Amino acid sequence: MLIYIIKRIFLAVLIVCVAMLLLLSAIHLVPGDPAGVALGPRATPEMREAFRVRMGLDQPFIIQYVKFLANVVTGDLGVDVWSNKPVSSIIGAQVPHTLRLTLLGLGWAVIVGIPLGCWSSIRPNSWIDRIVGLISVSAIAVPSFIIAVYSLLLFTVTLRWFPAIGAGDKGDPWDQFMHLVLPSFAIGLGWVGYLARLVRASMLETMGENHIRMARAYGLPTAKITYVYALKLAILPTVALLGVGVGGLLSGAVFAEIVFARPGIGKLVYDAVMTRNYPIVMGGVLVTTILYAASTLISDLITAALDPRVRENL
Template sequence: MLRFIARRGLTLALSLLVASAAIFAIVDLVPGDPASFMLGTGAQPDTLEALRRQLGLDLPWPVRYARWLGGVLTGDLGTSFTYRTPVAGLIAERMAVSLPLALLALGLAVVVAFPVGMLAAARRGRAADAAVMGATQVGIAVPNFWFAMLLVLLFAVNLRWLPAGGFSGWSDPVAALRALLLPSVALALPQAAILARVLRSALIETLGQDYIRTARAKGLTERQALRRHALRNALIPALTIIGLQFSFLLAGAIIIENVFYLPGLGRLIFQAITQRDLIVVQSAVLVLVAAVILVTFLTDLAYAAVDPRLRVRG
């Protein structure tokens, strides 16, 4: 197991190094000059050049990348061109919204998808299975921002049970959770539908294996065989989807964040792109890539915990 973890950890570190170089190069090649954006089109050439020297934009690409990477390794992500504050503080402030939102949405998706997927697999070909498949197809087809607006109309405008948007911070945890509830439900709907369909397919395939028939021949009911044997062996494709979904929810919730006016990481990246704040874009995207790679690493560990054979192969 230790060798398995060491191999995956080395892969994670190399992936982060390659990703950091790719992110810095791509962002650096984007047309436009941050100094010109900050000073405006009427800036004098000497003033523009002085600001470029102050921001370090006059240095060669390898030097700027080495400085940025050295700062990342020490926890210093630089200073925002626009906000003139440390980028690490900006990202931490926005992650305090995006991370709980992603975790809450993923938790809701798992809580809904697992019972629904198990029900559809246990009732394959029956009315319950057809109803679940129809509902999940609708859940996948409905855009989450449209569903979010329906939630706002129902629970915020008409019933007035929950706020329509905004986020007041974690000084009041109850108010913060109420602010995140509607966006998390909007994000969880399509993810729950996808996860339920994947789990159903994996369970149906597992239920056809010889060891399941043997377990039932020994006296286990269909429900017991499903819970004790089939579910664990069907978890690997479900874990893959869960890992991908968390990465998407963390990095791809920008539309929902704008619908509910949440100060999340997605909105920060969008604002930084429009303001040509390259240091914020580079650092925020690197944080998201690191989160995706870390989730993949944890998913690999979950694979090994669910199926010990993978540890031997690893």
Template sequence: MANYLLRRVILGLAVLVVAMLLLFLLIYAVPGDPATIALGPRASEAQKAFFREQMGLDDPLPVQALTFLWNLMHGDFGTDILSQRPVADLVFAALPKTILLAVVGVLWAAVIGVPLGIWAAMRPNTWTDWVIGIISTSVVALPAFLTAIYALILFAVQLSWFPAIGAGEPGNYGDQAHHLVLPAFAIGVAWVGYIARLVRVAMLETLAQPHVRTYRSFGVSDLRIALRFVLPIAVVPVISVLGVGMGNLLSGAVLVEVVFSRPGLGSMAYDAVISRNFPVLLGSVVVTTALYVVANFIADAAIAYLDPRLAEKG
């Protein structure tokens, strides 16, 4: 298992380096002059040239990319061209808000989706199974930003049950939790369907195995079989999908943060795109990519723990 995890770490680092280089090239291909944005349209050409020299923007693009990677390895994400603050300070101040939003969204989806999948698997081809299947398939098709908009209109504007924008008053955890409900709901709705369908399929496949029939022959109840012996195997594909789907989850968090004007990596990246603030955009995207790699590693480690046979094959 140690060799398996080591290979995953090396693969994750390689993915991170390649992704950062590609993102760097794509971001700097976007039209817009950072010097003009930072200094304003009335700045002279001499002032703009000095700014580009100070920021290293006049170097060839490969040199800028290598310099960016070198600085990144030393914890230097660059400097915000608008506020002149270190990008690392801005990014890591916003990071916990985005992680909290994504984790809460997935957790509540798992709390609902796993029992629904178990329930459907224990009653296959019944009206209960059909209803759960229809609901699960329907919510999977809902984009996070669309759910966020309708949730905002219904629950915040019309019913006034929840706040419409912001992340709550700092230090007031009750107010922050109140502000978190709608964004987390918008992110987790689609995952309820994914998780329920995956758990159902995996459990039905596992329930048909010979060892399950052996448990039944000894008089073990179906509920105990499902929870004790089948569910740990059935959640393996769920963990795998959550790890691979972390990119979709984070992209959903970006859009949801913009809809609810919620501070985080998503709204920071959006503002950076609008203002052509390339260092902040790079820092946000790099950290988001790193989160994706870390989430995949955690998913691989959890899968290897639950089913060591997969670690031997991988």
């Protein structure tokens, strides 16, 4: 088990390194000189050269890459081109916002999606199942920014239940929570539908298996059969999907952060790309990649914890 965890962490680090390599080459392949863009058309060649040296852009590609990785290990992500503040502290301030938003989006998906899937699987083709199916497919089909805009219109402008923009008062957790409800709903709703469909399908498959027939033949209570005997197995594909799905939620968070004018990695990176602020872009993508790698790692560990057969083959 321990060896497996170490292996998986190693793999996660590898994923992050490869992602950084891809990002760095993408930056190099993009037309336009970063120094020129950053300093404007009226910058002298000397100023541009100095900028390049300062940012390490004069060195060979591979050296830049290795240096970047080495700096990352020491926690140094470089400095912001404009403010000269360390990137790590700028990003560090934004990570909790994005993390909270993503986790709450995930929360919607898990807390609403899984029970919906279970319900509709208990009586397939009943009217509950049909309604849940209809809502799920609609939730998957509607893009999250549409949900964001319309939920803003409905709950904030018309009903005035939730605040419109920002992250809320720093010292007031309730206010922060209220600011999270709509954005997380916007990015999580599609996943609610997704999970409801997936859980329904895998529950139906599991319910048809012999051991469930056997549990029924022993007269075990229906709730125990559904939520322990069947769900423990049927949840496995969902756990695997969610591990990858966090990536989708993170990119959904970018939209939500822009629509709701919330602080967060998404908004930070978006602004940084617009101003060719490469250290911020690199740092933001690095952190996102790490979050993504961590979430797949966690989902693999949960799978191993739930399924002894997986645990054994580690």
